[in-house]
Amino acid sequence: MFQFLFRYPPAAYARGHFVLLAAWPAWVLPLLVIAAAGVLLWLLRRRWNRRTAAVWGLQSAVIAVILLLLWQPALAVSELQPEQNIVAVLVDDSRSMALPNADADSGPTREQAALNSLQSSLLPALRRKYQTRVFSFDSKITRLADAGNLSQIKPAALATRIQDSLRQLLDQTGSLPVGAVVLLSDGADAGVDSATMAALAARHIPIHTVGFGSLQPPRDVSLDDVELPAEALAKSRVQATVSVRQNGFASQHAALTVRSGNAILASQPITLPPDGQTATVPVMFNAGPAAPKTISFELAPLPGESSRADNTQSRLINVVTRPQRVLYIEGEPRWEYKFIRRAEAKDSQIQLVSMVRATQNKIYRQGVTDPAELADGFPARAQDLFRYQALIIGSVEAAYFTPLQQDLIQAFAERRGGGILFLGGQYSLADGGWADSAMAPLLPLTLPSHKATFVRADLGPGGKNATAALTSTGGSSIVTRLVDDPAANARKWRGLPFLMDYQDAGIPKPGATVLANVLAPDGRTLPLLTLEDYGRGRTAVLATSGTWRWQMNLPLGDPSHDLFWNQLVRWLSAPSPGQLTARVSPPTLYDSGAAHLTADVRDADYNPAAAVPTLTAHIQQPDGAAVDAPMQASPQNPGEFSADFNASLPGPYLATINAPGFGQTTVSFERFDGVAENFHTEQNRDLLERLAHQTGGAYWQPSQAGQLAAAIPYSSAGIATQQNLPLWNLPINFLLLLLLPLGEWFLRRKWGVV
Amino acid sequence: MKLALVLLCVAIAAFAVQFGGYQRYGRFQPAPTNERAEFAWSRLQYDPAVGSSGGFGGYGYGFRRGRRGLWSTDYPKADRTFLDALKRLTRINARSYEQPVSLSTDDVFNYPFLYAVQVQSWTFTPPEALKLHDYLLKGGFLMVDDFHGTADWDNFMLGMRMVFPNRPVVDLPDNDEIFHVLYNLDDKFQVPGEQFVNTGRTYEKDGYVPKWRAIRDDDGRVMVAICHNMHLGDAWEWADSPQYPEKFAGMAFRIGVNYVMYSMTH
Incomplete structure (x- = not known):
């Protein structure tokens, strides 16, 4: 019409x-x-x-x-001038094209439907006006030697890489008058990067996409993604975030199992979200002894699932033994100090070095490695303070620190990337003059402007006292986890004995996270444990010094107090980077070996290191062989080195980078082949439409393919006339x-x- | 005559009950309950063992204890004098008044430091022994003082074995951290009770040699500090007496401060 x-x-x-x-x-x-x-x-x-x-x-x-x-x-x-231009026809031959084209399990496959469209209408129409070249594509393009014999195209390739295929097409046809590209696919790919789009735009080639496969997601449960820290301390508790999407199983339960090899690390039921929605579920497990590990996450198949191949994901985690040195300065002898020390003594990965002002002029030190450590009091040089991964500041007035030390404390979080925990106390927070100090920006809360915010428990008959309660975020946080189930965890916290004291720490700043509140006896709800990221590091306020009462008043053997402190101090210290850090982008490679390694080298003051020898990444491959990847210094960013590496084999890789004088670090990554095709098996119409519209083409349904040829002529690519x-x-x-x-x-x- | 003697004893006992403890330097007011502080000097209240009188070897003990029992020896002046010193010599936020604590309630778990005297006379019910056992293993600290000689030791251990049947008692070496946490106490000596003023004797009963002993937890930390054959409480109580030598009082204060400091840091 x-x-x-x-x-x-x-x-x-x-x-x-x-x-x-x-x-x-x-x-x-x-x-x-x-x-x-x-x-x-x-x-x-x-x-x-x-x-x-x-x-x-x-x-x-x-x-x-x-x-x-x-x-x-x-x-x-x-x-376009007839007969003078080429139309490139790309046909997806990845495994997902072997799935049924319609919702029904039977009927032609997507590949068969695509080839039928080509043979019946599309190719004859195109050939009337243009030269055509037919390619099959997956992660590479292959031109059909005999364009009339489309049966050569078999849907067997491991993955679709539209971006790589278009790049190759542009390279191979650089001198040819390509007037348009017709791409037949189900769009089972992540997308096309801006560089490829720019290359297409430079040649004005419109891409017409024809989508195959059902637009409706199948009845299926899919474990879409897993977020897992790249590194964890040995024997620590690790939290992974699992994304689960489903269609047709709303509100049902699926069992999630976490494994390392054959060992089951965790198992928990997951309540599935509404159709088409994604639920993110935290799951915790013990990291175990130090070693690079592949952790697999598996959802037990439900009856009637269309595919079980998308129920499993695996991730690498590098479990390391790296004792964390934590400096704890306390302004007065307090029971909290003692019980924190006792809790941390049980953690083999934490070395708690503490100094407490015992008298006006005497400082009592514990945990020092040599007599000179902290002998002159709190560190006044960056290299002395930055040797610790975390800092705990107890009941200490802000004015106790010199302006230089205050700057160092700020830089400790911002530049060094350390964690700082502020405890409540009679000389802490607002009562210690921190609200007006230069260190106030460090705190995750805006402190009250008044004093007398610290309140001790009333131990007299009938005394009413403050208790702790988790927020909804705290229920599933790795810091406040006393039991794995969030609801049971919240109940556990509500059942803890009352706190020996509490402090009004003010109002959380934007971006801060409150994990637990104080339910004060006067009816107020005040932040108890508040965290935030600060610079490269982290800061937290625990507005009490009375958690020791949990240890004394819970039954002997109850782990709550020590577990809480172990987790809090590990959260504080474990992410603190060393002088040499490395990362891989992306950490998980799907059907591609292109990995980019980056190393960041800092001096003892944690400024970018100026004089660094050439770095080399020693990479152990899945087959056991080791290769060296020389790293190039970045001209823009001092102290940064990078290398491109082609991970040609599927499996785990471990890269070790050694910088004499700055330390050694390891980073792991893994390549998976043929896995991505198992997920999101419905047609990715959004990608196909976006690709077409951004290049000046159009998205077509198979039933409209006969009209596609009529849209081809109007193109400024190739040989065209106005x-x-x-x-x-x-x-x-x-x-x-x-x-x-x-x-x-x-x-x-x-x-x-x- | 006997009746008169009995009446006299009853009258003296009633006097002691009314005023309590040593009264030479004035009466003590009951401890205010509204003062809140980080540290409370907690004195262990316990029931005396059957047959124990505490009247042997000491000077004037019997009439001073009265119905309170031997747990209150030197109470409360020793406690308050020591607290004055503790507040003056350290940054510990200490309450000015003592806190008697009994094992009959769970209140003891709010006070991680316990001081007990005349422990040759203590005994526990099984629940009390279990409570003290748990208290110490959770991180509580017990300092015992003012018991002397072989018989007192044996009686003390009868109670202690109700708490820890098998845990060994060890002598504290001079280099133990408890003697160096604040003051270096390499030159320790026997601290006598007030009897020294009249007799010049530093020991009581057959406790000629001071014993610095301890029961440690599984990590080697002192959880029961045993001051045997010495009377620190008397030294604190009599610290402001012109007749009581300063060197004994000074040593007693330093020991007490070190023990408290140790209990708050280990």
Whole structure:
């Protein structure tokens, strides 16, 4: 219908622009239209009402159309020269194309449907006007030697890589007049990067996509993603976040199992989200002894699932033994100090070095490695303070620290990337003058402006005291986890003995996370444990020094107190980077070996290291062989080195980077082949539409494929000529000139004035 | 005559009950209950063992204890004098008044430091022994003082074995951290009770040699500090007496401060 009324296909209008071919100036046209409408208005002015207004509108429209046609409207568009241009036809041959094309399990596969479309309508239509080249594509393109024999294309490749295929096509056809690309696929790919899009735009090649496969997701449960820290301390508790999507199993339960090899690390039921939605579920497990490990996450298949291949994901985690040195400064002897020390003594990965102001002028040190450590008090040099991974500041007035030390404490989190925990106390937070200090920005809360915020427990008969309660975030946090189940964890916290003291720490800053609150005896709910990221590091406030009462008042052997402190101090210290850090992008490679290794080297003050020898990444491959990847210094970022590495084999890789004088670090990554195709098996129409629209092409359903050839000519790629397609003779024009007077006649008849 | 003697004893006992403890330097007011602080000097209240009188070897013990039992020896002046010193010599936020604590309630778990005297006379019910056992293993600290000689030791151990049947008692070496946590106490000596003023004798009963002993937890930390054959409580109580030598009081304070500091850091 569109082409009948408008004579040219929609693509012509989409790619062309409107012009007036008459010799008369274009600005005269609107003037004449306005003048004609004005004259009509003047003639009808004495009888002006709703009816005359309608008549005026219709007659003005007729005059406007006639005037427009007199100015010879046309569509200026680039049109491909017949027989001189090439149309590249790309047919997806990845495994997902072997799935049924429709919702039903039977019927032709996507590949068969694509080939049928090609053979029956698309290719014959294209060949009438253009040269065609047919390619199969997956992660690479392969030109069919015999374009007439499409049966060579088999859906067996491990993955679809549209981006890589388009890149190869551009490279191979750089000197050829490619007028358009027709891409037949289910779109089972992540996307196309901006560089490839820019390369396509530079050659003005429109991509017409034809989508295959059901648009409706199948009845299936899919373990879409797993977020897991790249590194963990030995014997620590690790939290992974699992993303589960489903269709057709809303509110049912699926069992999630976490394994390392054959050993089951964790198992928990998951309540499935509503259809089409994704649920993110935290799951915790013990990291176990130090070693690089592949952790697999598996959802038990449910009856009637269309695919079980998308129920499993695996991730690498590098479990390391790296004792964390934590400096704890306490302004007065307190029971909390003692019980924190006792809790941390049980953690083999934490070395707690502490200093407590025993008297006005005496500092008692514990955990020092040599007599000189902290002998002069709190460190006053960056290299002395930055040797610790975390800092705990107890009941210490802000003014106790010199301005230089205050700057160092700030840099400890911001530049060094360490963790700082502030405890409540009579000299802490607002009562210790921290609100007005230069270190106030470090705190995750805006402290009260008044003093006397620290309240000790009332141990007298009938005394009412403060208890702790988790927030919804705290229920599933690795820091506040006392039992794995969030609801049971919240109940466990509510059952803890009352705190020996608490402090009003103020209002959480934007971006801060409150994991636990104090339920004060006066009815107020105050932040108890608040965390935030600060610079490269982390800061936290625990607005009490009375958690020791949990240890003394819970039954002997109850692990709550020690577990909480172990987790809190590990959260504080474990992410603190060393002088040499490394990362891989992406950490998980799907059907591609392109890995980018980056190393960051810092000096003892944690400024980018200026003088670093050449770095080399020693990479152990899945087959046991080791290769060296020289790393190049970044000209823009001092201390940064990088290397591109091709992980040619599927499996885990372990890269070790050694920088003499700065330390050694390891980083792991893994390549999976043929896994990505198992997920999101429905047609990725969004990707195909986006790709088409961004290149000037169009998305087509298979049933419309016969019309595709008509849209091909209007392209500025290849060998094209500029055409002015006349618009004065469109059927729509004549129809309008007929319908507008008829409309006026019909209205007059209706009003009885004819 | 016998009746008169009995009446006299009853009258003296009633006097002791009314005023309690040593009264030479003025009466003590009952401990205020509204003062809140980090540290409370907690004195262990316990029931005396059947047959124990505590009247042997000491000077004037019997009439001072009265119905309170031997747990309150030197109470409360020793406690308050020591607290004055503790607050003056350290940054510990200590309550000004003592806190008697019994094992009959769970209140003991709010006070991780316990001081007990005349422990040759203590005994526990099984629940009390279990409570003290748990208290110490959770991180509580017990300091015992003012018991002397072989018989007292044996009686003390009868109670201690109800708490820890098998845990060994060890002598604390001079280099133990408890003697260096604040003051270096390499020159320790026997601290006598107030009897020294009249007799010049530093020992009581057959406790001629001071014993610094301890029961440690599984990680080697002192959880029961045993001051045997010495009387630190008397030294604190009599610290402001012109007749009581300063060197004994000074040593007693340093030992007490070190023990408290150790209990709050280990």
